[in-house]
Amino acid sequence: xxxxxxxxxxxxxIVWQKxxxxxxxxxxxxxxxxxxxxxxxxxxxxxxxxxVPANIAEGFKRTGRKEKIRFLNIAQASLEECRYYALLAKDxxxxxxxxxxxxxxxxxxxxxxxxxxCIEKSRHV
Numbered sequence: 402x403x404x405x406x407x408x409x410x411x412x413x414x415i416v417w418q419k420x421x422x423x424x425x426x427x428x429x430x431x432x433x434x435x436x437x438x439x440x441x442x443x444x445x446x447x448x449x450x451x452x453v454p455a456n457i458a459e460g461f462k463r464t465g466r467k468e469k470i471r472f473l474n475i476a477q478a479s480l481e482e483c484r485y486y487a488l489l490a491k492d493x494x495x496x497x498x499x500x501x502x503x504x505x506x507x508x509x510x511x512x513x514x515x516x517x518x519c520i521e522k523s524r525h526v
Contacts, residue, residue: 452479
């Protein structure tokens with residue numbers, strides 16, 4: 402197995418790249434929510450979604466292992482919040498085919514877990 406070069410920027414992290422693309426999808430998905438939800442559910446979903454790659458980016462520059470993991474945990478919590486909002490949108494009848502978003506949410510969740518474990522086991526942070 403070929404060793405990977407250390408990431409120089411949060412933008413080099415595959416989990417961040419996928420989370421950023423997911424946020425763009427969330428924005429497109431929520432465009433179809435009713436206008437009366439603009440300052441309600443639409444705003445909440447987008448705020449929580451943006452928190453995922455933002456916390457990955459912030460954690461990237463933290464120097465301590467515990468700090469890095471804490472920010473990845475916050476990203477994971479925001480991801481779970483988005484899972485609930487997708488369920489709520491579906492139950493309210495606002496869904497516009499959220500299945501691809503749900504699949505990507507699960508993929509990002511697994512990647513965050515793996516990245517956290519990797520940082521935990523790493524001798525270098």
